[in-house]
Amino acid sequence: MEETRREEILEAALRVFAERGFRGTSIDAVAERAGLTRQGVLHYFPSKKKLFMALLRFREKLNREHLEGHDDKDDWPGMLAAAVAYDHTYPCLAQVHSVMLAEGVTGAAPAQQYLHDHYETMQALMIAQLTERYGERLPSGLSPRAAARAMLAMLDGMQQQWLLDGEQDDYPEIMRDVLSVLLGSTPV
Structure with a gap:
């Protein structure tokens, strides 16, 4: 019951x-x-900061x-496309991440x-996983560090574009194709 109530509060907090x-x-x-009192929430999360964390x-x-359900752990483009697709089915995850990015930039x-x-x-x-798999250079010629930074930036950027234009549903496929080029592999 305690864990269920915590998750209910977190679901509500996610939306707010x-x-x-x-x-x-x-x-x-x-x-x-x-559907609780202030004290009910504070019983589980003693402050707004602790609730947010x-x-x-x-x-x-x-x-x-x-992502644990993703079959092929070596298919990075497919795995990251699956992450994007999941956010599309649960938009609050993408929204709270975007709000956090904006507030993080302002120093909040x-x-x-x-x-x-x-x-x-x-x-x-x-970087560790890319280095283990490819060595110092990926087939695309990028260093693991450059590829990791580019992938993280692309994930955030694609998420922002999707949130702004919720009509687009091809972002997971775009993600898979671009990552295939970035990593130097053939699209699956």
């Missing part, structure tokens, strides 16, 4: 933070959306769980530190 951002969100608004970990957990805590740590971790992980 996506709509209002960190600065515009209040514990009261999350409580109202979750739990929400970011929740978002990562949802994305990780989705805790978004800025979270983003710094997130990108540092993701980039290091991608």
Whole structure:
């Protein structure tokens, strides 16, 4: 029951933070959306900052769980296209990430530190995996560091374009094709 209630609060918070951002969100608004009192939310998350950080970990957990179902771990273009497609089925994930990016750029805590740590971790992980697979140069000629940075930038940029133009549904395919060129592999 405790874990179920926490997830219900996080689901409500996901929608409120996506709509209002960190600065515009209040514990009261999350409580109202979750059908709880302010104290009910504070019982699980003692501050707005702790709720926000739990929400970011929740978002990562949802994305990780989705990608665990991806059959071919060596098909990076397909795997990242699947991540984009998943965000399209759950738009609040993309929205809260975009709001966090905007607030991180303006120096809003805790978004800025979270983003710094997130990108540092993701980039290091991608560089290590690309280096292990390709060595110092990918078939495209890029270094693993350049490819990792380009992939992260493209993921964020594609997400922004999709949020601005929700009618486009071919972003996962575009992602797969461009990453295939970036990595120097044939599109699947």
